[in-house]
Amino acid sequence: MTEMSELNQAAHTEFHPRWYRKRLSTWWWLGEWHYLVFILRELSSLSVAWFVGLTLFQLRAFMRGPDSYGRFTDTLQSPIMIALNLIAFCFIMLHAITWFNLAPRAMPVRVGGKRVPEFLVAAPNYVLWIAVSAFVAWLLLRTS
Amino acid sequence: MSETPKKASNEGFLWLLFSAGGVVAAILIPIQLFLFGLAFPLGWLPQPSYDHLVYLMSSPWVRLYLFVMCSLPLFHWAHRFRFTLYDGLQVKHLNEVIFAFCYGGALVGTVLAAYLLLSI
Numbered sequence: 001m002t003e004m005s006e007l008n009q010a011a012h013t014e015f016h017p018r019w020y021r022k023r024l025s026t027w028w029w030l031g032e033w034h035y036l037v038f039i040l041r042e043l044s045s046l047s048v049a050w051f052v053g054l055t056l057f058q059l060r061a062f063m064r065g066p067d068s069y070g071r072f073t074d075t076l077q078s079p080i081m082i083a084l085n086l087i088a089f090c091f092i093m094l095h096a097i098t099w100f101n102l103a104p105r106a107m108p109v110r111v112g113g114k115r116v117p118e119f120l121v122a123a124p125n126y127v128l129w130i131a132v133s134a135f136v137a138w139l140l141l142r143t144s
Numbered sequence: 145m146s147e148t149p150k151k152a153s154n155e156g157f158l159w160l161l162f163s164a165g166g167v168v169a170a171i172l173i174p175i176q177l178f179l180f181g182l183a184f185p186l187g188w189l190p191q192p193s194y195d196h197l198v199y200l201m202s203s204p205w206v207r208l209y210l211f212v213m214c215s216l217p218l219f220h221w222a223h224r225f226r227f228t229l230y231d232g233l234q235v236k237h238l239n240e241v242i243f244a245f246c247y248g249g250a251l252v253g254t255v256l257a258a259y260l261l262l263s264i
Binding site: 042043044045046048049051052053054055056058059060062063066069070073076077081082085086088089092093095096099100125128129132133136137139140141143 | 261
């Protein structure tokens with residue numbers, strides 16, 4: 001893309017005028033489902049950054065003691081934080097699901113010359129995901 | 145042209161970080177965000193007590209887990225957001241600024257996470 005536009009500028013002379021290129025609308029991705037999912041998936045990185053930022057604040061509050069940590073958890077109960085975390089959670093889920101489903105495309109598995117169906121290649125990702133999630137929940141919930 | 149090989153090897157390393165961060169973000173963040181961001185604040189599940197968290201944090205494995213959970217996803221963000229900005233804004237003259245902002249941010253976050261987890 002960038003190489004092409006450099007080429008265009010280099011080739012721009014009196015007898016070779018600049019090629020006509022239709023200006024793409026900023027909202028080109030709204031028209032088709034695949035493009036929309038692509039853009040939303042790209043934007044999911046913002047939710048990742050949001051989550052890590054939140055976790056760093058949580059760690060800081062934890063480090064400062066129970067009162068500070070209590071104020072932090074109170075903040076998380078405010079409607080605006082609930083709303084933001086709900087949005088972030090949806091984006092994170094989109095990232096997780098698209099990421100797990102991408103594995104069979106990135107690494108097609110063949111058994112006996114036949115390609116293993118994609119859902120079978122993606123399945124271990126989901127098994128690992130559920131196991132790790134259950135373990136984390138168990139650690140946090142067991143003696144609270 | 146002489147810089148191409150160096151650049152290419154850098155991109156490979158950054159892509160590895162992006163990829164590893166993507167895996168970590170996909171596996172660890174959903175449950176963490178669900179519990180701390182939704183289930184505990186909304187009272188769906190009982191909030192772990194401070195003492196229980198102190199007990200968990202006393203384990204070096206938990207702190208290592210939290211460090212990995214913070215650092216690698218930041219590099220995932222840096223890579224993906226960099227290209228979102230490159231392609232979305234199409235401001236070629238700012239690409240170096242965007243690069244510095246994204247990976248600088250990921251580095252700062254990593255250092256902060258290490259500092260916090262080591263001083264607990």
